[in-house]
Amino acid sequence: MPLTPCRLGVNVDHVATLRQARRAVYPDPVTAASLAELGGAEQITVHLRLDRRHISDRDLQILRQTVQTPLNLEMAVEEEMLRIATEVRPDTATLVPERPGEVTTEGGLDVVAAEARVREAVSRLAEAGIFPSIFIDADPAQIEAAVRAGARQVEIHTGPYSSARSEEERQAHLARIREAARLARQAGLRVAGGHGLNYVNVIPVASTPEIEELNIGHAIVARAVLVGMERAVREMVDLIARARA
Ligand code: PXP
Numbered sequence: 001m002p003l004t005p006c007r008l009g010v011n012v013d014h015v016a017t018l019r020q021a022r023r024a025v026y027p028d029p030v031t032a033a034s035l036a037e038l039g040g041a042e043q044i045t046v047h048l049r050l051d052r053r054h055i056s057d058r059d060l061q062i063l064r065q066t067v068q069t070p071l072n073l074e075m076a077v078e079e080e081m082l083r084i085a086t087e088v089r090p091d092t093a094t095l096v097p098e099r100p101g102e103v104t105t106e107g108g109l110d111v112v113a114a115e116a117r118v119r120e121a122v123s124r125l126a127e128a129g130i131f132p133s134i135f136i137d138a139d140p141a142q143i144e145a146a147v148r149a150g151a152r153q154v155e156i157h158t159g160p161y162s163s164a165r166s167e168e169e170r171q172a173h174l175a176r177i178r179e180a181a182r183l184a185r186q187a188g189l190r191v192a193g194g195h196g197l198n199y200v201n202v203i204p205v206a207s208t209p210e211i212e213e214l215n216i217g218h219a220i221v222a223r224a225v226l227v228g229m230e231r232a233v234r235e236m237v238d239l240i241a242r243a244r245a
Contacts, residue, residue, distance in 0.1 A: 003209050009043035009072055009194070010036040011217025016054035018221075029055060030062045032221075037069055043092075045215045047074035047105075048084065050098055057084070064088050072215065074105075074135070077114065077121045086128040093125045094133040094155055094192075094215075104218075105195065108137035108157040111145035119149040126150065133192065138173070138180035147187045154184050155192040155215065158205055162196025174204050181210035199223065 012029040019027055033044045044067045046055045063071055070091035075081040076098035085093050095118060097109045111118050111134060122132040133153035136142040137160075146154050161173035181191045193205055194215035206214060 003207070004212065006206050006211060007042040007213040008040070009045045009192075009213055009215040010041040010220055011045040011047070011074075011194075011215055012036065012221070013047050013054045013217055014221040016056070016059060018225075020054055029059050030066055032224075033063055033067055036220075037067070041069060043070045043072055043213065043215070045072040045074060045094075045217070047096065048081065050076055050078060050080070051100065060084070060088055060090075064090065072133075077109070077117055082121055082124055085125060085130060089128060089130060092131040092133055092153070094135050094153075095121060096135045105135070105157075105159075107159075108135050108139070108142060111136060111142050111149055115145050115149055118145075122150040126152075133190075135194075136180075138176040140180065140183055143180060143184050143187060143189070146184075147189065151189065153190040153192055154180075155194055155213075156180050156184070156211070157195050158193050158197055159195040161205065162198070162201055170201075177205065178208050178210075181208050185210040 012032045015027050015029040015032040036044060044063060046060060046063060048055050048060050072092040072094055073085055073090035074094045074096045075085055077095050095109055096105050097107060099106060118134065125132045131153065132151050133155055134146045134151045135155045135157060136146055137157050143154060156177055158177060161170060161177055164170035164173055177193065184191045190212055191210045192213035192215060193211045197205060197214060197216045198219035205211065
C-alpha cells in the first residue's frame with residue numbers, strides 16, 4: 001500500500017546564524033523561507049531562542065506576514081515565549097527544551113517531569129488557535145505524558161539516530177523512533193520527526209508510515225551554501241572583470 005505523503009518543514013535558523021556572524025542584514029531568513037517554499041517546502045520552521053542567537057523577533061514577525069505555508073515556531077516553555085507566540089500566532093508551536101549555552105537542542109522536552117507546566121502552556125497555545133506540538137525523545141512515557149498534557153502532535157527527536165556511531169546503534173535508534181511513532185499515532189497524535197537529518201540518513205526515517213512531517217534545517221542550509229558557491233563566485237568574478245573592462 002502506498003504511504004501517505006510526508007511534509008518537509010524547512011528550518012531557516014542557520015541562515016540567520018550566518019547573518020548574525022557579522023551582525024549584517026543578509027542573508028535574510030525571510031528571503032530563504034520564500035525560496036524554500038518555491039523549492040517545495042510545505043512548512044517553515046524557526047526557533048526563536050531566549051538568547052536570540054539567530055532568529056530575531058523581527059524575523060518572526062515578518063515571516064508571519066510573508067510565509068505562505070504553515071509557520072512552525074519552536075519555543076521554550078517560558079512566559080516570554082508564550083506571550084510572543086500568542087501575539088504572533090504561528091500555525092504550530094513546538095515546545096522544546098532550551099539550556100543556556102547549548103550548541104543546539106540537546107534532547108526532547110521532559111514532559112513527564114514538567115507535566116503541569118507543559119499542560120498549561122499547551123492550553124494557552126490552543127486557546128490562541130495555535131496547533132500545539134511537543135518535541136520529545138522516542139520514549140513511550142513521554143508520549144503518554146504529551147497526550148495527558150493536551151498536545152495534538154509530537155515531534156520525535158531523531159538526533160540520537162543521526163549521530164549514532166555504528167550501524168547497530170543506528171538501527172536500534174531507528175527501531176525506537178518507529179515504535180514511538182506507532183504509539184503516538186495510536187494515541188491519536190499527529191507525528192513529526194526531526195533533528196540532525198541529512199541527505200544521507202533521511203530515507204529510513206521518511207519511510208516510517210506514521211511520520212507525517214520532517215523538520216530539517218542545518219543540512220539544507222549547509223548544502224545551499226555549497227551548491228550555490230560556484231554561481232556566487234562566478235557572479236563576483238564577472239563583476240570585478242566588468243569593472244576593469
Ligand atoms: N526539530 C526541532 C524540534 C529542532 O529543535 C531542530 C533544530 O532547531 C530541528 C528540528 C532541525 O534540526 P537540524 O537543524 O539538525 O535539521
